[in-house]
Amino acid sequence: MFPIATIKQIAKQCGVSTATVSKVFNGYSDVGEQTARAVREAAESLGYFPNAAARALKTSRAYNLGVLYIDQMQHEFFSQILESFKRQAERQGYDITFISRNIGGRLMSYLDHCRYRGCDGMLITCVDFTDPLVSALAGSGIPIVSIDHVFGNSSSVLSDNVTGMQELVTHLYERGHRKIAYIRGENYDVTHRRMAGFHRACRSLKFNVPAMYLVQAGYQNPEKSAAATRQLLELDDRPTCILYPDDFSYIGGLNELERAGLRVPLDISAAGYDGTHLSQVMRPRLTTVKQDTAAIGSTAAELLIRAIENPETDVPEQVIVSGHLLLGETVSAI
Amino acid sequence: MFPIATIKQIAKQCGVSTATVSKVFNGYSDVGEQTARAVREAAESLGYFPNAAARALKTSRAYNLGVLYIDQMQHEFFSQILESFKRQAERQGYDITFISRNIGGRLMSYLDHCRYRGCDGMLITCVDFTDPLVSALAGSGIPIVSIDHVFGNSSSVLSDNVTGMQELVTHLYERGHRKIAYIRGENYDVTHRRMAGFHRACRSLKFNVPAMYLVQAGYQNPEKSAAATRQLLELDDRPTCILYPDDFSYIGGLNELERAGLRVPLDISAAGYDGTHLSQVMRPRLTTVKQDTAAIGSTAAELLIRAIENPETDVPEQVIVSGHLLLGETVSAI
DNA sequence: TTGTAGGCGTTATCAG
DNA sequence: CTGATAACGCCTACAA
16 A cells, blocks of 8 residues: 655645644635645645544544444435435535444444544434433434434434325325225334324314224335235225335235235225335336435434534424325325 | 543553553553453443544554445345445444545545545445546555456455356246347446356257347336337247346336236246345245345455455455345246 | 553644 | 644553
């Protein structure tokens, strides 16, 4: 590995001190016009970049954001958010490091890992928010942004699940549906919000949903949704439309519907949630709610960096990012 | 942010010098039994972890692996590899950082970013391998591992596309198919290998494939595969089976087949590539080739770390990871 | 077996 | 406007 340019070489080449060189790069105004230019040119020609480790050591700012997640990143939802978060972070000069519990065979807490790596702040998402290790991290004083969950004293970005669900149900209502079943995911905050949206819509539209129409399954789990679908189909009074926990789970439900000889949307209607690529490519195109993952990710990065760079003045904020209905072909008018 | 334990505090607490403390953690044998124990206990109680930046500065080893990719990470293929790479890296004491071109508004080369961040090595995958900036990185002397592409002097992990394709074609042959069309992806190395496998199988099984049966579309692109499918259906002598670039693209083809009134596999057979979760959940279940992403990712991490930790003795290696056929329900016997 | 000292590359203070 | 200088936390000859 050939040597990397340092501040010292630039100093030598320009015949100035390292202090002066450093000042040029850190926006100090007390440097001569010519000197500054010479330094910049030398830096350019040497391909100079400040050494991140040295800078971090000195300033205790690593320009590094930690990302904590547990669930597989396979969910399109998460990977899209991550991609967008990353892009925005880079734009603002930050890199990204994944935080986990074991590093080099040794088990450590998330907080320790985060400190060890010198992350300036953390994005927390897709984790078990009741995990004490997660709470410890969230309460450590390190700037935090969480997605789809609100911690006591930090910012968060929330996908507008309440409104999303309301819009979806309202759409179904307008298409004539009154018997709407909802297969939901696990007991996460997200689920509660969607349930709230569901019930609010029903109430304001003045129609009742029998308890039997509410079934618990899981996210990203076609098998569970298939089972839930079976259960719904056995009811004496079948729903005319079934809402699935997410687009992918819908596949499992669809299989079950077809097995029962039902065609979507002719015999029964259905809708998903997320607005994945898949949902818009399959036929019939799925009616679903598109979550604005791009906005969620970049907003999270902005909030986090704002908190990092203004430790005194910044005040935690909850940003709600709205999605929008994707009208597909799986909901018939009745 | 409350202060983090340093080597100095441990030293003070134990009444020894910082050098001694450092030695304890770095496996030096010349430290008294008792002293060592005392140091370890103090470290434990203080929750000590070495400061990554300081250590990196001193040793010029950051315990940090860079990951370079360009295509969206949305492809399940990549995100699975990344997940597995990350897990193995962590197990061996390394963290992961994404490398890109612009950091803080300033445009820099991949190599510069990598150096700036002090990555000990790089994983390169899902990029345009002809990009001069990528070649510059690969030829920089920094340890490199690439996936599905071989660089001159570094290790790589290759999914066994040749054999995978051969097995797939052989399976189709055994099911009686002779008119097999192949819709392929863009002109990547991967594509060439699959083509090679395809042709080898045809030759050894002694049947000919008319040029019309080979159509170019793209990866992860249902629209293009739909168009290609349409093209194939217009032929006078239609294929009895169509191979798609990947599982997701198959969806586009399937739509087209159904629009033409063809049922899979009754009227026409089809197969994908990748073995995504989706492929195994849809009905009929897709016949496809499962790429062993878990092995690819962890092998890549192992090779990379080996190269990093044995700069003198390590010799680049090409590891081929085999996949396996997933027999679905989309290929009928004829 | 332990300690001293110098330095990795950078920034920031303070004197010139 | 510029330059010594110390310090960030850690590692490692080398000296004791």
